[in-house]
Amino acid sequence: MFRRTFLAAAAALLALPLVAPLARAEDKVVRIGYQKYGTLILLKAKGSLEQKLKPLGYSVVWSEFPAGPQLLEALNAGAIDFGSTGEAPPIFAQAAGAKLQYVAHEPPAPQGEAILVPKDSPLKSVAELKGKKVALNKGSNVHYLLVRALEKAGVAYDEVEKVFLAPADARAAFERGAVDAWAIWDPFQAAAEAAIQAKTLANGGGLVPNHQFYLAAQPFTAAHPQAVDTVIAALAEIDQWIAANPQAAAEQLGPATGIPASVIKIAVQRQAYGIKPLSADVVAEQQKIADAFFKLGLLPKPVAIADVVRKPGT
Secondary structure, three states: OOOOOHHHHHHHHHOOOOOOOOOOOOOOEEEEEEOOOOHHHHHHHHOHHHHHHHHHOOEEEEEEOOOHHHHHHHHHOOOOOEEEEOOHHHHHHHHOOOOEEEEEEOOOOHHHEEEEEOOOOOOOOHHHHOOOEEEEOOOOHHHHHHHHHHHHHOOOHHHOEEEEOOHHHHHHHHHOOOOOEEEEEOOHHHHHHHHOOOEEEEEOOOOOOOOOEEEEEHHHHHHOHHHHHHHHHHHHHHHHHHHHOHHHHHHHHHHHHOOOHHHHHHHHHHOOOOOEOOOHHHHHHHHHHHHHHHHOOOOOOOOOHHHHEOOOOO
């Protein structure tokens, strides 16, 4: 399941109608994958990246994805050059042979993901998930949250039935009672808490750091290091603006997500801001996650995170 054939890669491209066509070698374009929520979508809305890249001769093409795993499939297939995800997607992608590179990260935001249960659920603890159904997006950041939460509660990973669904489908299954719990991230987490009074069994606090990573295709970084640096600098400016203006950020993100600004503001305030290169500690934390997934048999081979972290000056 981890090895992608040429036909599988071609099928992935055909399944992504919003992704820009493959760029020619002579084109100077940065193709960015983004999700409905986060720093990248605000950068897109402000148009500041285009202004910063124009003097360098680059244009920007934006493509939307429902979650990190799908975004990195596109990066692996050569359909985008840059994007952001949580902790788990790049690990699965690296194990599958994707030529990706970690280029920056945001500080930990453990409150920004949680395992939720319906408001009238009898479940009071993670330990009670034994034998129950938990919805989650396979290979996403909450995949590791579930692993760690079960481990801490003394429940074996295989003692819980995982139902792998994208956020919208998971929310539907959660509301109709087809699953007992839902592992999800903001802003979907905040929306479920506000709209259907979902209760939290556990969030990332004391369990996982919940970093946000910025990733680029290795060939793109090697060929266009100045463009990558420019994207990161533009993101740093947006980070500072969000931290200082959470209400304004929430009002801009609301229409894109279809979630009220009052709810988005909760999610915004649970995030952490201050984009930086990966430190040795962050690499070690990410390696710990990769090792846990391999031990559970979720990866076909061990991966070395340090091998795909951008080195200073490159």
